[in-house]
Each structure stands twice: as structure tokens, then as C-alpha cells.
Amino acid sequence: MRITDFLSVQSVIPALASREKKAVLQEMADRLASNHEVLDREQVFQVLLKREKDCTTAIGEGVAIPHGKLAGVDRVLGIFARSCDGVDFASLDGGRTYLFFVLIAPENAAADHLKALARISRLLKDETFRRRLMEGKTSQDLYQIIAEEDQKF
Numbered sequence: 001m002r003i004t005d006f007l008s009v010q011s012v013i014p015a016l017a018s019r020e021k022k023a024v025l026q027e028m029a030d031r032l033a034s035n036h037e038v039l040d041r042e043q044v045f046q047v048l049l050k051r052e053k054d055c056t057t058a059i060g061e062g063v064a065i066p067h068g069k070l071a072g073v074d075r076v077l078g079i080f081a082r083s084c085d086g087v088d089f090a091s092l093d094g095g096r097t098y099l100f101f102v103l104i105a106p107e108n109a110a111a112d113h114l115k116a117l118a119r120i121s122r123l124l125k126d127e128t129f130r131r132r133l134m135e136g137k138t139s140q141d142l143y144q145i146i147a148e149e150d151q152k153f
Contacts, residue, residue, distance in 0.1 A: 001115040003123070003150045006078040006103070011035050012139040012146075013081035016100075024087050025049055025066060028102045032079050038072055044104060058091035063124045065117060067103040076116045078103045080146060082133065099124065099133055123149050 013031055018024040029045035047068035051057060058064040079102045086096025101120045105113035123129055129149050136142040 001076070001112060001119060003078075003101075003116075003119060004147050006076045006116065007080060007143065007146060008035075009139050009143045011079040012142045013079065014136065014139050014142055016081050016083045016087070019083075019085070019087065021052070021087060021089050022049070024081075024083070024089070024100070025052065028066065028079055028081050028100060031081070032077060032102060032104060035079070036077050038074070039070070039077070039104065043070060044068075047104065048102065052090075056090040056092065058089035058097045059121070060091055060093035060095065061124070061127075062086065062091075062095060062098040062130060063101075064089050064091070064097045064099070065101045065103065065120055065124075067105070067113070067117060069105050069107045069109075069113065071107050073104055073106045076103060076105045076109070076112050078116070080142065082136075082142065084134075099130060119150075119153075122153065 018027045025048045033039040033041040048066045057066045081100040086098045089097035
């Protein structure tokens, strides 16, 4: 599974407006739902919020991968968002979070969900890739950076 299988230019937020965790989750849920009519904004938000209450998805190095599963979804859906100032997202390393990949998967698609999480995690371990994501200006720039990196593996 490639990131470009579930990401498009329209699903990239180059600069989150929100500054705190709950508002960031809402902003990302709103964008994801606006791109996929099968999704309900509030359901997406609640799934992401519940996951964060269970355990933070901020894995360190400025990265978070909020994710969850929903009934009625037939494939993995996602967005990428960036906060230029960073957000206190209760990161495991105590640092601010700048780069967010949000995934919503079908309830019965554990394998696809895990493949998508693993792919994102693998790419985001690369410091150069993370730096390039911080330097991109537009949704198109960021999508192109992700697509180029996605093709390498």
C-alpha cells in the first residue's frame, strides 16, 4: 500500500489554523469528511478523540499519526496536515508536533490499516523527509514531496 493510494492534493493541509490538540483533531476531521461524503465529521472527530484519550498518537520527532476505524468506510482514507508552529500533542518525546497523518480505516480492515500505519511510520523516520515537509509551501508542494518519497520504497 502506498500513501498516494489514500492521499490527494485536496487532502493536504499546509498550515493548520488550530493551535491546541482538540481543535487540531476537529480541523483535520472536518477536512477528511469534506473530502469523503461517506464520512460524518462528528464521527471522525469522536473516533480520533477517543484514540487520543486511550494513548497519544504523537510518536515523537514532531510527528503524530491520529487514526481509527469506522463502519461504512470501504477503504483507508487519509489526510496530511502541518502545523508550522507546532502543537502540544502530548508527544512521547515531550516535543511539539508539526506533521500529522490522519487515517480512517474500515472496521474490518486491520491488515490495510496496519500497512498504512507502517508505511507512514517508515517514511517519517527519515529526518531529511521530515525537513522537506516543513519546507514545502503549498498543498501541491507537500503532496509532491510525499509522492516522491512514497515511490522510493
